[in-house]
Amino acid sequence: MVKYSSCLIGVDVGGTNLRVGVVQCQRVIWEQRVQADFSTFCHERPAHEALDFILDTLAGVIHEAQVRYPEASVVGIGFPGFIDPVTRRVTQSPNLPGLRDVDLSTPLFHLLKLPVIIENDALAAAYGEFITTHRGSGESLVYLGLGTGVGGGLILNGRPYAGTHGVAMEVGHLIIEPGGRPCGCGNRGCLEQYASATGVALTYAELSKQLGLDATLIAALAQEGDDNARRAFELAGDTLARGLATILKVVDVSRVVIGGGMCPSWQLMRAAFDARLDADLIPVLRKRIRISISNAMDRAGIVGAAMLALLASHEERGHA
């Protein structure tokens, strides 16, 4: 029997920051946000140094939660990468280059003396959205997370679905523009090179010839009426809808939740997104898809990671 009253630690790792929280009864009762630019570090430093930095940072923030809540029984980490569902190793992380087939769980277990379960970050957020907000509205849900990359998570008939190799719903790597921008996964023209914060920055740089502006700044320019900035967000909305229409033709669900750090800029993407989705969906699905923006205030990833870890530890004990 899974004890939902258990005290759990959940961690949501992003490209530029991470959030750690203590979860009880599916609610975050304590949390902390830490700036940690893993993405830049991994792009600039050798893989072993990047791995040490990631492990040290994770151990530090989790230990702080552990000191405050020593009764915590398990740690769940939502990590941006492909996670082998059996070994829980990070097989590849397109936005954290150099990390290939790495085991984060074992060294963290030795440091913290707590079981540590690694999951894909978007799958964790999808499960967090499902159990905290949308459980009553149906059994299946697609989650799209817009941040440094574009993540996807699928809850199918009430269960998180990671796929045989842990790459189910890697929607950020749907090829939207064949031969287009190079991607960290090794292909070209992937959705996340257009619809993520990174993609918006790339589009804006192409259009304006101004380099080095991030998506938050570009959103402010768009609000002021800058045409290139507006077009960068419109392309993000258009490409995201193209990807989502494809997903919905494969997994016919009616609930879609959009989350991640780009949510505050959603209104800049929305008209282009709606128009493209309407055009590309199978006619019978038009107007029947309920799309909502996450209102979990970034907590879905923490709750989902913690709850998936609780489920996994329960299942592992059950199989032992």
Ligand SMILES: [Zn+2]
């Ligand atoms: Zn890719």
